[in-house]
């Protein structure tokens with residue numbers, strides 16, 4: 001297939017790329033993060049950058065946004081050399097990045113965030129708050145962002161925060177925006193709205209570099225795709241000319257036919273004992289009367305969009321929220337809701353939704369993070385033997401295919417997807433009776449996803465129970481049953497063999513008439529067994 005990046009189209013009449021990186025190399029100690037890498041983004045182009053976890057994508061972003069300097073190589077914006085390192089204003093007027101984790105300040109209002117450090121014309125002039133709000137209103141209106149400028153940023157949804165960040169970037173004059181896994185925390189509707197906005201901006205000449213592990217999104221949104229593998233540029237091609245299989249092969253260096261999502265397990269026997277039972281769980285303002293059970297040997301999916309309450313139900317099973325009503329038992333033992341120690345004692349393991357807030361201790365090593373929950377296994381009488389910790393972690397690194405120089409590497413030095421694997425490793429380390437995994441493959445590349453899901457399947461195959469809380473169809477496909485929540489209630493249940501569009505419709509609350517979207521959990525179950533899921 002053609003590598004269109006090797007000979008960039010330049011010449012009279014061809015506008016210079018909004019961003020162009022050539023010969024970029026970057027090392028972190030012994031790790032080569034980028035080796036002679038390149039990318040070229042044309043004005044108004046929607047360009048995808050894909051690659052496996054640790055391929056070097058975020059490292060490139062940090063160079064393109066002036067956060068880090070390459071060891072060697074050249075960066076140009078619209079034909080001009082990149083601004084001096086540290087000249088924040090100049091970088092901002094050329095490029096902005098919207099990260100999965102927001103960079104806006106939660107305690108400030110939207111208007112304050114938009115005009116942070118530029119509230120008044122001069123250092124001695126007072127800030128005119130009324131004027132600031134009006135300017136914010138104009139700015140948001142100009143880019144069609146329907147957000148109240150006086151709202152606190154922390155009260156915005158993920159989607160609204162991203163729109164505010166995009167508006168802020170455009171207001172600095174940038175016509176090149178990098179989106180680093182922007183859809184990871186959005187549900188299907190949020191993704192559609194984001195894509196609509198991006199297409200609209202693209203028509204106005206804004207170019208995007210779009211990073212995602214969801215390859216379908218690349219096909220939906222982008223015209224050009226660049227693949228990195230093992231720190232190097234592999235290819236750049238028009239998306240329309242690169243089939244899904246060829247794209248996966250370029251990312252992995254292997255034939256795509258070897259990659260399948262786990263799902264062939266026979267699943268649980270119907271008479272297997274119930275390991276997890278949730279009965280009439282009510283969290284005020286979140287969910288009401290949720291009942292579900294997971295048997296030994298079973299993987300159950302708890303699906304739902306952002307406002308469905310499915311994540312909070314998963315977190316409550318792990319002791320993170322106190323319930324107003326209802327009972328949770330694991331192997332017949334009651335979990336005291338709102339008590340993490342109680343959930344741990346009865347054998348609940350959790351893969352949390354946000355690995356940064358709930359998962360990892362950043363400056364500690366992979367070994368320490370992976371074994372935090374199992375220190376009692378690492379030495380006698382409450383001691384922790386470093387050699388045992390390292391051996392334990394070494395097994396996990398191999399087991400979960402974690403790309404790290406060694407067990408003593410701090411987790412902050414790992415790529416996002418590899419950090420996620422450490423979080424899963426930690427949950428698995430306790431050998432839980434019930435594993436609650438919330439969006440476990442978030443940020444994980446296509447091949448590692450298969451790996452993580454098959455490890456979760458193995459937990460159940462070993463006689464334990466797993467609950468996958470997710471709206472990702474790939475995650476749900478390994479489940480023996482999928483329970484769907486909508487606006488705080490269980491509305492449907494599917495046995496294996498469901499059709500994508502049917503489950504998506506129920507998640508979205510547009511059941512399409514196939515599934516009884518009853519508000520009563522007791523009468524909501526339905527099964528479809530005629531299709532391959």
Ligand SMILES: Nc1ncnc2c1ncn2[C@@H]1O[C@H](COP(=O)(O)OP(=O)(O)OP(=O)(O)O)[C@@H](O)[C@H]1O
Nearest residue numbers: 028033053054055056057058059413414415416417
């Ligand atoms: N600050 C750092 N110190 C040490 N190593 C680092 C640092 N930042 C990145 N690396 C290493 O550089 C390599 C590339 O990482 P990078 O974050 O760019 O990958 P990525 O393609 O963005 O992966 P992911 O899809 O998981 O986000 C990895 O091996 C990573 O461990």
